[in-house]
Amino acid sequence: MTTVIKLDRRNFLKGSAMVAGGLVLGFYLPDANEAEAQSAASATPVRMNAFIQIAPDDTVTMTIHKPEFGQGTVTSLSQLLAEELECDWKKVKTQFADTIDPMYMMGAPIQGVYGSTAIRTSWDPLRRAGAIACQMLIEAAAAKWGVQASDCRVENGTVVNMKTNARVTYGSVAEAASKLDITPRAYLKDPTTFKLIGKTIARLDTPDKVCGKTTFGIDVKLPGMLYASLERCPVSGGKVESFDATAAMKVPGFRYAVAISNGVAAVADNTWSALQCRKALKIEWDEGVNATASTASLKKMFADLVEKPGAEARKTGDAQAAVAAGAKKIEAVYEVPFLAHATMEPMNCTAVWSPNECQIWAGMQMQNISRNIAAKAAGLPVEKVLIHTQYMGGGFGRRGRQDFVQEAVEIAKAVSGGIPIKLTWTREDDMQNDGYRPMSRVKFTAALDANGSPTAWMVRVVAPSFTGMRNGVDNSAVGGVANIPYEIPNIAADYHAPYVTPDVLNDFRPVGFGIPIDYWRAPGANANAYYTESFIDELAVAAGKDPIEFRKPLLTKNPRLLATMELAAEKAGWEKPLPAGHFQGLATGGGSGSLSTQIAEISIEKGKVKIHRIVTAVDCGQIINPRGAVQQIESGIIFGIAQVLRGNITIDKGRVQQTNFHQYEPLRMDEVPKIEVYLMPNTNNPTGLGEHSNPHVVPAITNAVYKATGKRIRELPLRLAGLA
Amino acid sequence: MAIEFTLNGKRQSVDVVPQMPLLWVLRDTLGLTGTKFGCGMALCGACTVHINGQPTRSCTLPISMVAGKSVTTIEGLSADNTHPIQKAWIDVDVPQCGYCQSGQIMSAAALLAKKANPSDGDIDEAMRGNICRCGTYQEIREAIHRAAQYAKGGTR
Numbered sequence: 001m002t003t004v005i006k007l008d009r010r011n012f013l014k015g016s017a018m019v020a021g022g023l024v025l026g027f028y029l030p031d032a033n034e035a036e037a038q039s040a041a042s043a044t045p046v047r048m049n050a051f052i053q054i055a056p057d058d059t060v061t062m063t064i065h066k067p068e069f070g071q072g073t074v075t076s077l078s079q080l081l082a083e084e085l086e087c088d089w090k091k092v093k094t095q096f097a098d099t100i101d102p103m104y105m106m107g108a109p110i111q112g113v114y115g116s117t118a119i120r121t122s123w124d125p126l127r128r129a130g131a132i133a134c135q136m137l138i139e140a141a142a143a144k145w146g147v148q149a150s151d152c153r154v155e156n157g158t159v160v161n162m163k164t165n166a167r168v169t170y171g172s173v174a175e176a177a178s179k180l181d182i183t184p185r186a187y188l189k190d191p192t193t194f195k196l197i198g199k200t201i202a203r204l205d206t207p208d209k210v211c212g213k214t215t216f217g218i219d220v221k222l223p224g225m226l227y228a229s230l231e232r233c234p235v236s237g238g239k240v241e242s243f244d245a246t247a248a249m250k251v252p253g254f255r256y257a258v259a260i261s262n263g264v265a266a267v268a269d270n271t272w273s274a275l276q277c278r279k280a281l282k283i284e285w286d287e288g289v290n291a292t293a294s295t296a297s298l299k300k301m302f303a304d305l306v307e308k309p310g311a312e313a314r315k316t317g318d319a320q321a322a323v324a325a326g327a328k329k330i331e332a333v334y335e336v337p338f339l340a341h342a343t344m345e346p347m348n349c350t351a352v353w354s355p356n357e358c359q360i361w362a363g364m365q366m367q368n369i370s371r372n373i374a375a376k377a378a379g380l381p382v383e384k385v386l387i388h389t390q391y392m393g394g395g396f397g398r399r400g401r402q403d404f405v406q407e408a409v410e411i412a413k414a415v416s417g418g419i420p421i422k423l424t425w426t427r428e429d430d431m432q433n434d435g436y437r438p439m440s441r442v443k444f445t446a447a448l449d450a451n452g453s454p455t456a457w458m459v460r461v462v463a464p465s466f467t468g469m470r471n472g473v474d475n476s477a478v479g480g481v482a483n484i485p486y487e488i489p490n491i492a493a494d495y496h497a498p499y500v501t502p503d504v505l506n507d508f509r510p511v512g513f514g515i516p517i518d519y520w521r522a523p524g525a526n527a528n529a530y531y532t533e534s535f536i537d538e539l540a541v542a543a544g545k546d547p548i549e550f551r552k553p554l555l556t557k558n559p560r561l562l563a564t565m566e567l568a569a570e571k572a573g574w575e576k577p578l579p580a581g582h583f584q585g586l587a588t589g590g591g592s593g594s595l596s597t598q599i600a601e602i603s604i605e606k607g608k609v610k611i612h613r614i615v616t617a618v619d620c621g622q623i624i625n626p627r628g629a630v631q632q633i634e635s636g637i638i639f640g641i642a643q644v645l646r647g648n649i650t651i652d653k654g655r656v657q658q659t660n661f662h663q664y665e666p667l668r669m670d671e672v673p674k675i676e677v678y679l680m681p682n683t684n685n686p687t688g689l690g691e692h693s694n695p696h697v698v699p700a701i702t703n704a705v706y707k708a709t710g711k712r713i714r715e716l717p718l719r720l721a722g723l724a
Numbered sequence: 725m726a727i728e729f730t731l732n733g734k735r736q737s738v739d740v741v742p743q744m745p746l747l748w749v750l751r752d753t754l755g756l757t758g759t760k761f762g763c764g765m766a767l768c769g770a771c772t773v774h775i776n777g778q779p780t781r782s783c784t785l786p787i788s789m790v791a792g793k794s795v796t797t798i799e800g801l802s803a804d805n806t807h808p809i810q811k812a813w814i815d816v817d818v819p820q821c822g823y824c825q826s827g828q829i830m831s832a833a834a835l836l837a838k839k840a841n842p843s844d845g846d847i848d849e850a851m852r853g854n855i856c857r858c859g860t861y862q863e864i865r866e867a868i869h870r871a872a873q874y875a876k877g878g879t880r
Contacts, residue, residue, distance in 0.1 A: 069821050070821030209822030210825060210829060211758065211798060212756070212758015212797070218761065270744075272752070273744075344760075344768070344858075345821070392821060394857050395821075627817060631817075635859040639859060660763055662765070668855060669852045
């Protein structure tokens with residue numbers, strides 16, 4: 001028997017418990033790892049450090065502190081550890097770090113994956129962790145044999161006594177090693193002797209991913225678990241005024257209806273039933289300040305602002321004077337729309353709440369932030385929140401936003417009784433309640449001298465802010481247009497924030513008016529690379545020069561970037577004859593520390609852009625896993641192509657108009673061009689790749705469209721111009 | 725009322741509302757979570773299973789329509805990752821996040837069962853209903869061609 005309390009506005013505002021009845025008492029919730037731990041009890045692993053455990057059977061378990069969403073951390077971070085540990089790769093297992101530990105943050109305030117930093121920040125510490133554990137094993141074996149550590153060497157998970165050729169496996173000395181009272185030194189390998197780093201090693205997570213065995217957040221199942229679906233206000237920031245669950249209660253499988261801070265959740269025996277119950281809810285909303293927002297009104301607001309001086313973001317030389325003195329003045333206004341992340345796995349979180357403890361299971365990009373938000377929603381100190389990190393079905397920034405965690409905990413708390421609740425978002429929920437890539441608008445003014453060399457670069461950016469303002473400027477919003485790779489003597493940039501989300505990690509919605517915005521694969525750059533590389537192309541045209549010849553003298557201080565341009569041009573056959581009707585466009589630049597050039601080859605077929613080929617040359621320093629590196633670059637390119645062709649989230653009456661993949665469609669198999677990736681390996685420290693390639697493929701394509709049509713694409717997506 | 729069908733070669737009976745899509749019966753009622761929820765509108769292919777050998781979107785298929793039929797899910801494709809498609813997927817290392825891959829593999833397996841040596845055009849046609857947001861399409865194409873070789877007895 002379950003009852004629902006129908007709430008009037010006053011009762012709701014009191015925040016009282018919503019629903020009673022149907023309690024499951026004496027509920028037992030096993031630790032997720034308990035069963036596994038028991039079965040493996042005979043081989044209790046020895047913890048060598050925060051990253052490495054070695055069991056008596058020689059199994060080496062790597063703790064992966066950067067959650068996996070396809071970028072390959074499970075494998076690549078294990079490669080770093082195993083290389084210096086010199087263990088048997090066939091005996092490597094992995095687990096996600098579920099404790100919050102400064103060791104896993106690498107000096108940053110966030111434990112998680114963001115900013116294409118997994119390899120960059122782990123390169124040194126993880127190799128050291130491996131090397132130190134290795135040295136401890138050597139010391140333990142040496143002590144056992146009564147020889148010096150220098151009399152021993154390691155090989156594939158064994159310590160070898162070089163005097164006697166005796167061998168011990170790591171598993172047999174791990175316990176002794178962990179008890180040694182020494183401070184071992186990390187002896188890092190000579191990179192020329194690497195066995196794993198720089199090699200295409202098969203991904204450790206692939207076998208489970210091809211038979212349906214991998215547990216993603218959405219697959220979590222706990223004893224006694226119930227399933228929730230949440231109806232939110234169709235307008236961002238709106239609130240429930242009242243609801244009536246009378247009809248929902250008649251749906252088979254109904255258990256509870258609970259109001260939480262941003263909507264009403266239906267809780268039922270299975271997901272389908274929860275969805276049907278949710279549909280039957282009658283809810284009155286207070287739609288709040290965004291009820292009249294529309295793409296048209298935002299565009300007008302942005303267009304007005306771009307004509308007015310904003311907060312100074314950069315001033316090098318005197319750009320105004322240089323424009324006045326220039327032989328040629330070029331002006332252009334560009335804009336981009338909101339974009340959704342659209343991860344394949346919709347947002348979800350499983351939570352269980354009791355007065356003493358809260359546990360959450362989810363794919364989390366930022367584990368400590370998830371824990372903070374869960375604690376706040378649970379009304380508990382952070383130490384009372386346990387997190388269980390799951391594989392993520394995509395992230396792209398979306399799973400750093402904590403709305404789904406907050407909602408699941410609020411529902412679990414409202415239902416109470418220690419009942420695990422799995423909240424699963426629908427695709428429509430996901431598309432309409434995202435933190436979107438911000439819509440933005442920029443105005444450029446530049447000058448060329450009599451030789452066609454640029455003397456001034458001025459840019460005004462209008463973009464809502466979500467990464468924090470300093471002196472009136474959001475650096476992420478202006479970075480890629482104010483700080484350009486090109487040497488131009490006079491540069492000026494200024495900025496307007498039409499609205500602000502002061503702290504997107506902890507409070508997801510803009511203060512007052514505004515469509516929610518958030519980190520989206522290559523934040524800032526995902527718009528600014530398009531702006532900068534389009535406008536520099538315009539300057540090349542105005543100067544009457546080839547895009548490469550125009551850029552080259554402006555990049556003399558950046559030889560590594562120039563080298564990517566030269567290699568990409570050679571491989572793509574730049575300036576060589578193309579098939580009839582084919583045209584090429586180029587874009588170049590840095591991102592996530594890596595450098596690259598992309599060349600797109602397109603044609604116009606029946607009035608639509610057809611992309612035939614993308615060639616890119618990439619310098620990302622030391623490469624950990626070449627196949628993984630290439631796949632990250634391909635991934636970004638395909639992500640960017642969907643964006644340039646048709647990515648567009650629009651707003652009407654405060655509502656997101658797109659609901660599902662028919663209206664916001666990622667790229668499909670038959671649309672994928674030939675993608676050629678040329679890595680330029682070297683021994684510089686490794687740099688990021690996950691967010692490197694999606695920004696620059698956009699202007700590479702639109703610059704090719706200009707060559708093909710003579711039309712400069714100053715607004716995305718191409719579909720708006722009828723070209724896609 | 726109980727609905728009976730064959731699931732991965734074994735008789736299965738479920739007592740659920742007849743409108744409940746097969747996807748949720750598999751995932752929530754039967755605990756087979758390899759089949760994924762992506763869109764609920766048969767737009768993305770993440771929920772693809774075989775019904776009497778035909779690739780079918782399980783997210784829009786009421787369980788009542790499955791009565792008496794034979795359902796194969798990713799868990800039933802092979803006991804130990806030995807289906808040529810799975811072998812090729814492993815050898816090419818196709819998955820990134822992996823969420824869509826159950827559906828991709830089921831679509832590809834159905835294609836291979838129908839066409840022993842699919843062309844790129846056949847692959848476009850058979851696979852365009854399966855979205856991969858990570859963009860593993862080039863690897864999927866390569867793996868399908870490779871699986872066709874394996875199925876013909878080619879070496880790994």
